[in-house]
Amino acid sequence: MSQQSVLFDAPGPRARRRIAAGNVVGALVVLGIAAVVVVALAGKGQFSWDLWGPVFTSSAWQDYFIPGLQNTLRAAGFAVVGAVLFGLVFGSGRLARSRTVRWISGVVVEFFRAVPVLLMMVFFWLLFGFNRISDDPAFLAVVIALILYNGSVIAELVRSGVGNLPRGQSEAGLAIGLTGGQTLRSIQLPQALIAMLPALVSQLVVVLKDTALGQIITYNELLRAAQIFGNGHSNNLQTLTIAALIFIVINWALTAVARWLSRYLSGRTSGTTAAGPGIGNPTVVAGRPGGPGNAIAATGDPSAT
Amino acid sequence: MGDFLSQFGALFAEYPIASAFWVNIQLTFWAAIFSLILGTVLALMRISPIASLQWAGTAYVNVLRNTPLTVIMTFLFLAVWTQLQITLSDDFAQNFFRFGVIGLTVYHAAFVCEAIRSGVNTVPLGQAEAARAVGLSFLPAARIIILPQAFRGAIAPLGNTLIALLKNSTVVVAVSVSTEVSTLMREMIESNANFIYAIFMIFAIGFVVLVIPIGLLTTFLSNRLAVRR
Numbered sequence: 007m008s009q010q011s012v013l014f015d016a017p018g019p020r021a022r023r024r025i026a027a028g029n030v031v032g033a034l035v036v037l038g039i040a041a042v043v044v045v046a047l048a049g050k051g052q053f054s055w056d057l058w059g060p061v062f063t064s065s066a067w068q069d070y071f072i073p074g075l076q077n078t079l080r081a082a083g084f085a086v087v088g089a090v091l092f093g094l095v096f097g098s099g100r101l102a103r104s105r106t107v108r109w110i111s112g113v114v115v116e117f118f119r120a121v122p123v124l125l126m127m128v129f130f131w132l133l134f135g136f137n138r139i140s141d142d143p144a145f146l147a148v149v150i151a152l153i154l155y156n157g158s159v160i161a162e163l164v165r166s167g168v169g170n171l172p173r174g175q176s177e178a179g180l181a182i183g184l185t186g187g188q189t190l191r192s193i194q195l196p197q198a199l200i201a202m203l204p205a206l207v208s209q210l211v212v213v214l215k216d217t218a219l220g221q222i223i224t225y226n227e228l229l230r231a232a233q234i235f236g237n238g239h240s241n242n243l244q245t246l247t248i249a250a251l252i253f254i255v256i257n258w259a260l261t262a263v264a265r266w267l268s269r270y271l272s273g274r275t276s277g278t279t280a281a282g283p284g285i286g287n288p289t290v291v292a293g294r295p296g297g298p299g300n301a302i303a304a305t306g307d308p309s310a311t
Numbered sequence: 312m313g314d315f316l317s318q319f320g321a322l323f324a325e326y327p328i329a330s331a332f333w334v335n336i337q338l339t340f341w342a343a344i345f346s347l348i349l350g351t352v353l354a355l356m357r358i359s360p361i362a363s364l365q366w367a368g369t370a371y372v373n374v375l376r377n378t379p380l381t382v383i384m385t386f387l388f389l390a391v392w393t394q395l396q397i398t399l400s401d402d403f404a405q406n407f408f409r410f411g412v413i414g415l416t417v418y419h420a421a422f423v424c425e426a427i428r429s430g431v432n433t434v435p436l437g438q439a440e441a442a443r444a445v446g447l448s449f450l451p452a453a454r455i456i457i458l459p460q461a462f463r464g465a466i467a468p469l470g471n472t473l474i475a476l477l478k479n480s481t482v483v484v485a486v487s488v489s490t491e492v493s494t495l496m497r498e499m500i501e502s503n504a505n506f507i508y509a510i511f512m513i514f515a516i517g518f519v520v521l522v523i524p525i526g527l528l529t530t531f532l533s534n535r536l537a538v539r540r
């Protein structure tokens with residue numbers, strides 16, 4: 007592990023014995039905490055098949071979990087496509103030569119990054135509901151709120167992705183007679199997009215997690231489906247655990263893909279490839295290849311707000 | 312126009328907007344303190360040489376970081392409170408407030424842990440080697456050389472996590488904290504639908520006003536305290 011090389015010398019025989027003893031004590035403490043939780047749950051009868059059985063019936067999956075998951079993925083899919091388009095438009099806008107365009111794009115991006123997604127969802131849900139804009143105002147509200155927030159984050163990724171390219175790339179573009187806009191479109195953006203792929207996949211995790219906010223505005227996604235099923239069988243603990251596990255497995259796989267992409271692509275672009283932190287506003291920062299471990303890519307960008 | 316403004320002013324007087332924001336600030340304050348403590352402990356576990364603690368820390372981060380906050384809040388409300396009948400306070404509102412703080416804490420602690428770990432990763436290997444070369448043993452080297460630089464490197468990601476925490480404090484509505492801003496905004500819009508845009512802008516700008524100073528402060532601090540390399 008890379009951090010250990012920073013913090014620890016290679017342990018000698020005495021230190022190795024101490025680490026082994028610590029390992030046993032640590033394992034006992036962790037297992038002890040787990041045992042306390044398990045005993046407490048068993049004491050309340052939470053492991054009885056009456057509670058777990060309904061979760062593993064075909065109707066639970068056919069009528070609740072699978073349709074819920076489909077709605078979650080549908081909202082996330084639309085939101086990601088929209089957010090990438092939004093991000094490209096406003097990210098390029100922040101790099102435009104016109105000061106007005108830069109300023110407007112900056113205000114839009116900073117505004118939507120600062121407003122909680124839930125507030126936007128509630129607002130759009132009520133707005134669409136009052137004006138009867140759609141048959142499914144909750145779905146539309148979830149998608150639009152996610153596009154506005156994640157699109158703004160992606161706009162920042164585009165900006166920092168282009169900013170992290172070596173200067174020579176744009177200079178070479180201008181030198182062969184391309185205009186500023188052409189250089190951006192045909193030289194800088196393609197490289198920046200490849201460099202930001204890992205961060206984009208990390209943002210997919212954020213989108214997927216935030217679709218669960220749809221539960222609050224009655225969008226019938228995985229969490230809400232699980233909750234309705236759990237209310238019917240009085241086994242919310244069990245059904246919500248399953249719903250959480252589904253989210254964890256998908257997000258964990260996406261995080262693994264992001265980390266793999268960041269390693270795979272780092273030799274294939276002159277930009278910096280780094281996965282995002284999965285929360286807040288990820289910003290790609292110039293990496294130090296000589297640093298002690300780029301295992302954790304997101305170090306945060308001093309220029310981020 | 313004057314009519315609009317006077318009705319709008321009446322709306323301001325009628326609803327406790329400032330105290331709703333105060334509830335979110337309080338939630339953020341307590342969750343920030345507790346998640347900083349828990350996150351630091353987790354980070355120490357993950358960078359320790361002890362395999363079982365590393366494993367436990369990694370497992371915690373992987374599980375909590377990949378669970379939607381809404382699921383955590385719903386779980387606390389429906390599974391822990393309703394089904395297991397665990398109560399944190401006799402006072403109803405206080406009970407939900409504490410559940411809200413717990414939900415925010417366990418979720419954001421995973422990100423605080425990663426922020427601190429990324430701070431440790433900004434320290435170049437040569438610093439530790441130099442510390443050993445001048446004869447410092449593990450603890451003095453960590454205390455005098457590594458950790459001060461690590462915390463400076465962690466300021467920007469920690470600030471990002473704090474901003475996310477403030478915005479996520481609206482999600483406590485899922486654990487039925489009914490005095491916070493998203494609930495109030497919904498109530499206000501539902502009974503004053505003609506002011507829907509104005510009401511949304513009040514709350515949105517409220518968050519912009521809270522978030523931007525935190526962003527500026529962390530940018531300022533991380534630039535000022537950054538170790539120039």
